[in-house]
Amino acid sequence: MSPQKEQPYIGRFAPSPSGPLHFGSLVAALGSYLDARCNNGQWLMRMEDIDPPREKPGAADDILRTLEAFGFEWDGEVLYQSSRQAVYLETIYxxxxxxxxxxxxCSRREVAEAELEGIEGTRYPGTCRTGAQADRENLAVRLHTDHPTPIAFKDRICGHVRQVVEDDIGDFIIRRSDGLFxxxxxxxxxxxYQGINQVVRGADLLISTPRQILLQHFLDLPTPTYAHLPLVPDEEGRKLSKQFAALPVSRERPLPALLEAYKFLGQPAFSQSPGSLQEFWEQATACWNSDRVPCNSRHTPLSEQG
Structure with missing residues (x-):
């Protein structure tokens, strides 16, 4: 299913600099890039460097250099979220x-002791909605989720999704008690801010989408069209990630990794095997079909999925 054509396509890739680019991130980058390019769209780069304790020195630059070595070309300047702190604070206010x-x-322990189980562990019971514990130091900020209408949208890959955020998640944190957003x-x-109207990303973030749509409603912001790509599992069936020491892709041999990522996304075989990066990108862009991408939503147990 192709995105609607009413407005020019603007997509993005937004890695966090917590380590080098691994194969799972390459799959996400490739899917978002091909979807943008085959629709004559822009592909913007955003570095989600808002969690310094998890970030590795030099990782942001290393990710960008790896993407360049693989032949990715982004439009415009890289947006670093670390430069946007004042805007986030203004939005909180x-x-x-x-x-x-x-x-x-509330501390994490206090929330856990509420014993109200939700999708991601413990659902926040709304203890501080009335300011009961708001006199403590190092306060977090939570979003009210007592929204009367369920959040529903159609994902281009995973189909219809519906969630009552208050029931499944509860009031969620938008600024942590340590001050990080x-x-x-x-x-x-x-x-x-970047005018993104097409979000193509990993299926692990499908569970975040209803919360983001709720925030968009509260802030009177447009809702992009979403497409969530399948996740690459490791040998134990977990999402391939830096957290579990996923090996980085090699800049010296980009073509085999790109071909493997292309195949993982369910795309048709090339009529002739590309012998260079240029040939790969030409053929991959011409052949890209998002309808062939498989849905992998086992990490996203929402209230209803199509």
Whole structure:
């Protein structure tokens, strides 16, 4: 299924600099890039460097150099989220002023002791909605999720998705107690800032999409079209990630890795095997068909999926 054509396609790739580019990230980059290019769209680069404790020195530059070695070409300048802190803070103030967010002094242990199990572990029970513990130091900020209408959207790959955020997640954190801004908030703010209208990313983030759409509603921001790519498992069936020491892809041999990633995304075989990066990109862009991409939503147990 191709994206709608009413407006020019603007997509993006937004890695976090927590380590070198591995094969799972290459799959996400390739899927988003081919989808943008075959639709004559822009492909923007955003570095999600908002969690310094998890970041590795030099990783951001290493990821960019690896992408260049593989033949990726992004449009415009790289946007670093670390330069956007003032905008995120302003957004937090706006949400709080509109009574969409509130201070929270609950510790993780206190939330766990509520014993209300949700999709990602423990569902927050709303303890601080009335300010009961907001006099503590080092407060987090949570978003009110008492939204009367379920969040529903159609993912281009995984089909119809529906979730009642309050029931399945609860009021979620948009700024941590250590002052760092949450991924959900930063992604929403920067997708709107960059004019992103097509989000193509890994299926592990499908579970985040209803929360991001709820934030978009509260902030009067447009909702992009979403497409969630299958995840690459490791030998134990877990999502391939830097957390579990996934090996980086080699800059010296980009073509075999690109061919493997292309095949993993369910794309048709080439009539003639490409002998160079240029030939790969020409053929891959011409052959790309998002309808062939398999859905892998086993990491995303939402209320309803099609």
């Amino acid at each position: 706006r949400l709080m002023a509109d009574d969409h967010a509130y201070d929270c002094g 949450a991924y959900q908030l930063a992604a929403v703010v920067d997708d709107a």
